[in-house]
Amino acid sequence: MTPPLHLSLAGQAVDVLREQVLTGEIPPGSRVNEVEVAQKLGISRGPLREAIRHLASEGLLRLVPHRGAFVPAADADEVKALFELRTALECAAAELAASRRTDVDLVRLQEVCAESRANYRAGQPFPYRLDLAFHQTLIDAARSPRIAEQVRLVQQRVVLLRSALEDDPPHQHASMDDHDELVLAIADGDAAGASTVMRRHLSRVCAQMLTSLNH
Amino acid sequence: MTPPLHLSLAGQAVDVLREQVLTGEIPPGSRVNEVEVAQKLGISRGPLREAIRHLASEGLLRLVPHRGAFVPAADADEVKALFELRTALECAAAELAASRRTDVDLVRLQEVCAESRANYRAGQPFPYRLDLAFHQTLIDAARSPRIAEQVRLVQQRVVLLRSALEDDPPHQHASMDDHDELVLAIADGDAAGASTVMRRHLSRVCAQMLTSLNH
DNA sequence: AAACTGCCAACTGTCGACAGTTGACAACGC
DNA sequence: GCGTTGTCAACTGTCGACAGTTGGCAGTTT
Structure with a gap:
């Protein structure tokens, strides 16, 4: 019994629109015209409206009656408020991961860290893809479906605000150090330590986003 | 026709449906028939579908293609997962409240506690209304809009699962003690203490819900 | 010239109808 | 009797069209 891989038009529209919003193909501040986008996607306005409402509930769109x-659009206050939420969720996830992780989880985390290091040593910048992969692996290790769900949504909104983020090698290096330290704490089952490191890590990332926002 | 149509039909449908779901007028496990409910509300299926999708995004409905x-329906695993999320959010809120609260916030919290005590001494059970009011006042004192938003959604889902909750005087007394202790920690600006008390409080509430779920 | 007023195009909100899918029931074969 | 298969009603998914609202623009007034 394979779950219907055939998604509804509304579901497909959600995926396409989400992609376009996150990649900036639909730039921040711009409006989404229902008839225009519906024609472009080859669907009617009904499913598209549902898709728009869905993305609005994820925080990727803002509805005005x-x-x-x-x-x-990216906004300093919004970044701060969002990172307070992200900190609350990911610190809790780090604590849970430290106490619930399996050895397989640990290996996965170490692999992501190793790949990041290798990539960095090869002279390439720390790809955001690997940063996301690390946090993703961590919340999976926490084994808390509702927290994982919310973390995914928040990280998505961070990606949206991230358009104004510039490459900053020192920051990237610090992030990798944080990740390594997190893995150590989680390996030790040190919940409090993992939470502390995560808080410092996210505090640093938030500060970096705020500074690059003022440029 | 309503002369001042301030809210869209979909928005009105959201409010009506949410009320009906939370009060159990639409019992857990039952299905929401689109044509039937649309006729009962006097609207067409379009706005109702948007309302249903919205409530699904709040976790009050579950969509099956x-x-x-x-x-x-209430389920032990769901209760545990939900309380892990609630704990992450409300502990963070308690910490923030301890460091950001104004004197007005403090007075409000004390007032809610006092009303609960008076109510209890009068022989009446601790109304859930006052419990909600306390947590609401606390997250307002935290001054973190995104966290507050999520806490409201989670508490709403707890209300939904709460149908199986029975009155338990000892539990109510313990809850009021927890609230008082929380106010003391917040008054002292003791973030770590507030978080600890909140965690213990929610752990107790969760356990109580789990036991009354097994009866 | 600035401000006000009435009109207009564009867009969202809403509706009724059609099409595709699902689960159940009945008829059939073993 | 039990499992299989064909049929069907009910419901969701989708569409095109109509109605109401919004913001802007032209024309008018002071």
Whole structure:
């Protein structure tokens, strides 16, 4: 019994639109015209409206009555508020991961860290893909479905605000150090330590986003 | 026709449906028939579908492709997972409240506690209304809009699962003690203490829900 | 020129109808 | 009797069209 891999038009529209919003193909601040996008996707306005509402509930769009849906623009206060939420969730995830992790989880985390190091030594910048992979692996190790769900949504909103992020080698290096330290704490089953490191890590990332936002 | 149509039909449907789901008027496990409910509300299926999708994003309904929307039934694993999320959020809120609270916030918290005590001494059971009011006042004192938003959604889902909750005087007394202790920690600006008390409090509430679920 | 007013195009909100899928029931074969 | 298969009603997914609202623009007034 394979779950219907055939997604509804609304579901497909959600995926396409989410991609376009996150990649900046639909730039922050711009409006989403229902008839225009519906024609472009080859569907009617009904499913598209449901897709727009869904993305709005994920925080990727902002709904204004009778005016339409807008892509929220990066804003300092929004970044701070969002990182307070992210910190609450990921610190809890780090604690749970430290106490629930299996050896397989540990190997996966170490692999991601090793790949990041190798990539960095090869002279390439720390790809955001690997950063996401690390945090993803960590919340999987926490084995808390509802927390994982929320973390995914928050990280998505961070990606959206990340358009104004610039490459900063020192910051990237510090992030990799944080990740390594996190793995150590999780390996030791040190919940409090993992939480502390995660808080410091996210604090650093948040600060970096705020500074690059002011440029 | 409503002369001042301030809210869209979909928005009105969201409010009505949410009320019906939370009060159990639409019992857990039952299905929401689109045509039936649409006729009962006097609207067409379009706005109702948007309302259903919205409530699903809040976790008050569960969508099954080609089958419709169901009210999720209380389940032990779900309760545990939900309380892990709630604990992560409200502990963070308690910490923030301890460091950001104003004197007005403190007075409000004390007022809610005092009202609970008076109510209890009058021989009446600790109304859930006051419990909600306390947690609401606390997250307001935390001044973190994104966290507050998520806490509201989680508490709503707890209300939904709460149908199987029975009155338990000892538990109510312990809850009020926890609240008082929380206020003391927040008054002292003791973030770590507030977080610890909150964690113990929610752990107790979760355990109580789990036991009354098995009866 | 600035401000006000009425009009208009564009867009969202809403509706009724059609098409595709699902689960159940009945008829059939073993 | 039990399992299989064909049929069907009910419901969700989708569409095109209509109605109401919004913001802007032209024309008018002071």
